[in-house]
Amino acid sequence: MDRHVELPAQAPLSAGSTLTVRDAVFRLLRAFGMTSVFGNPGSTELPMFIDFPEDFRYVLGLQESVVVGMADGYAQATHNAAFVNLHSAAGVGHAMGNIFTAFRNRTPLVITAGQQARSILPFEPFLGSTQAPELPRPYVKWSVEPARAEDVPLAIARAYYIAMTPPRGPVLVSIPSDDWDVQTLPVDAREVSRHVRADPDLLARIAAALDGARSPAFVVGAAVDRDEAWKEAVELAERHNARVYVAPMSGRCSFPEDHPLWAGFLPPMRERIVDRLAGHDLVFALGAPAFTYHVPGHGPHLPEGCELVQLTDDPQVAAWAPTGTSVVGSIRLGLLDLLECSTPRDRPAPPAHARPPRVADPEPAERLPVAWVLQTLADVRARDSILVEEAPSARPVMHGHLPIFETETFYTMCSGGLGFGLPAAVGVALGKPGARVIALVGDGSAMYAIQALWSAAQLALPVTVLILKNRRYAALYEFARIFGYRPDAHVPGTDLPDLDFVALAGAQGMKGLRVETAEQLRPALHQALQSTAPMLVEIEVA
Structure with a gap:
């Protein structure tokens, strides 16, 4: 399990006991540590909140994009999936901008969307969501409208495990409004491994490349901080006296900017990245794509004579990397393995990165720079x-x-x-x-x-x-x-x-x-x- 998420013990139930879907879902959410509900309620969601449990809190946002943005920040801060409740097709539509951002942020969100009652879905009802699971795709990891009301708790459990498995991200479960009072069997929270350890042979090749490099550079991305691998990244960089650049458009800080090895930010432009990395014979993309571009570019992705190695938690990122050796697995566990097998050659520390000079105070009538x-x-x-x-x-x-x-x-x-x-x-x-x-x-x-x-x-x-x-x-x-x-x-x-x-x-x-x-x-x-x-x-x- 995640080091920050320990599932609490669930109250035992007698064999064969049934609960309403509502009670089964709240019991499951409680076990997952998701007792905050981020939402903006609509009519199709109201049946969920009858007798709302006292140990839960409803965090109200005044528009659905705000709801998802708050949940994204909360999930990143707590290292656990956040629970989001949206209103049918309109609410999901309003929220799509920040669902897209949560997908790019690799933020685990369990999103539920209200749906019209099953009994009137064949008649294209007012507020019905046509093909509800298709609406948020491709910017959710998984989406479903369960075939039966009894399957709703199991769908939410599956959604949680998928959301929390790296690369993490949002998932969506569409729930018809008449499902909540149906009797169902309870679903217990399970311990599910969330971390994949990187291939040891490929990691050994990365370690050998780092050890033998004349002038290695690290390019760190948001996954380092997401995977709580800050300390290990600093330790490995110090062991190799490697300059550390921040990957283009990174959503987190993954290396201290006052560290002597910190080398600044790479721009999202191919030619300028090549210029910035000139002089390095090895680039280690750590928890980052290689590379994120914002404008079209031309020419090579790396300086001449430079090799790329990559450690990422996202197989898609590894698949589209234009060159080099990519290893998929937990960033923190991969760094721990590299620290175990890394024996670098002696190399001098690189020159410190020069920060811009301090800005002089503006004149009294000057607009503030x-x-x-x-x-x-x-x-x-x-x-x-x-x-x-x-x-x-x-x-x-x-x-x-x-x-x-x-x-x-x-x-x-x-x-x-x-x-x-x-x-x-x-x-x-x-x-x-x-x-x-x-x-x-x-x-x-x-x-x-x-x-x-x-x-x-x-x-x-x-x-x-x-x-x-x-x-x-x-x-x-x-x-x-x-x-x-x-x-x-x-x-x-x-x-x-x-x-x-x-x-x-x-x-x-x-x-x-x-x-x-x-x-x-x-x-x-x-x-x-x-x-x-x-x-x-x-x-x-x-």
């Missing part, structure tokens, strides 16, 4: 505070001026889809009680899931929401140049005037502050980061 804002946040935030980020235009600047130092203190979306950051911050705060969670979100991103402010306020979570307000979808201006726009050209549909996030926060029960000048920033950050209640800070940036 994003780099200066993030640098100031880095100065005042606690080292172990948790950053949940969704500010695409600011991310390259963040890489230089807002370093991450500790495991499980950084989360972002691996999908590129907006609407994850705000609700995920709420979910992370729920999953890590007492931790200071900072949601760093662009103004465009925030509007995809602004309802999450209400959930944070209702739950009284210590979440600090920082809105980088540049009044447009700024990331699109970078891509406009790639696609041939003139540098001074206006990009249609990208301006965002007249958004007032302080007012939006107040309308949902959260206090808000506005920062327009340099002297306002540090006091506002101190106030928000020390508040026991959630607080939003709107920051006007250049």
Whole structure:
């Protein structure tokens, strides 16, 4: 079993005892440690919640994408699948953006969707979901509408095991509304192994390649942090004096950015990756694809004379790797095996990665530079505070001026889809009680899931929401140049005037502050980061 999930003992039942589907499901969820239900209720879900158990809590989101985003953050924070309840086809449709993100994040979610009563499904009823299991595909690992009401608990058990087996991800069970009172046999939670140990012969080949390399480089991805392999990754890198790069578009931090071996972030562009890795004769892609690209490229995937080896928990990632040797298995167990069989040659430590210089304070009338804002946040935030980020235009600047130092203190979306950051911050705060969670979100991103402010306020979570307000979808201006726009050209549909996030926060029960000048920033950050209640800070940036 996962080191963080131990199944509690279940109350024994006499042989042949039956329960309602409802009681059997709640008994099973309790055994799986899934006593938080993330949802936005609809009519077809109401029968599930008759006599809702006192030891469960319902976490309400005001839109289904917010519901899934909160559950994603919660599941990542707790290392266990989160339980989600959506409304028929419309609710699943609303949630699909963040279901896609959960799939790319490799987040285990057990999603149930209400369905119309079986007795009227043949008549295309109002709110019926046609071919319900097909709707979320291909962005769930498995989906089903059980053939019989009696099979619902067994389907949920199977869904949980599939969701928790690496590569983890969301699953969906469609449940007709008249299933809940049907009698069925209980299903007991079982111990199911979730980790596959990598092939020892192939791991030995990776160890030999690492030992014999002149100048090895590690490229670490989100799976290192997901599999709690941070310590082992640092130890293996230190043993080999290998420079450590962060994989393109990684959704987690998997190596401390103040470590002497840390070498910075790889861009999602083939030619630039080759340039950055020049001089290395071996690249070890660790818990990362090789490589994630965002724009078309040409030429080789690696520098001339460089070899690729890869350890991944995802057989699909191993299958499409363009070159090299790929090993599939648990990242942490694979690293432990590599530490056992690795005897590297002596090699000098590589030069330290140079960080950008500090940004000078802006002039009194100057719009605040994003780099200066993030640098100031880095100065005042606690080292172990948790950053949940969704500010695409600011991310390259963040890489230089807002370093991450500790495991499980950084989360972002691996999908590129907006609407994850705000609700995920709420979910992370729920999953890590007492931790200071900072949601760093662009103004465009925030509007995809602004309802999450209400959930944070209702739950009284210590979440600090920082809105980088540049009044447009700024990331699109970078891509406009790639696609041939003139540098001074206006990009249609990208301006965002007249958004007032302080007012939006107040309308949902959260206090808000506005920062327009340099002297306002540090006091506002101190106030928000020390508040026991959630607080939003709107920051006007250049």
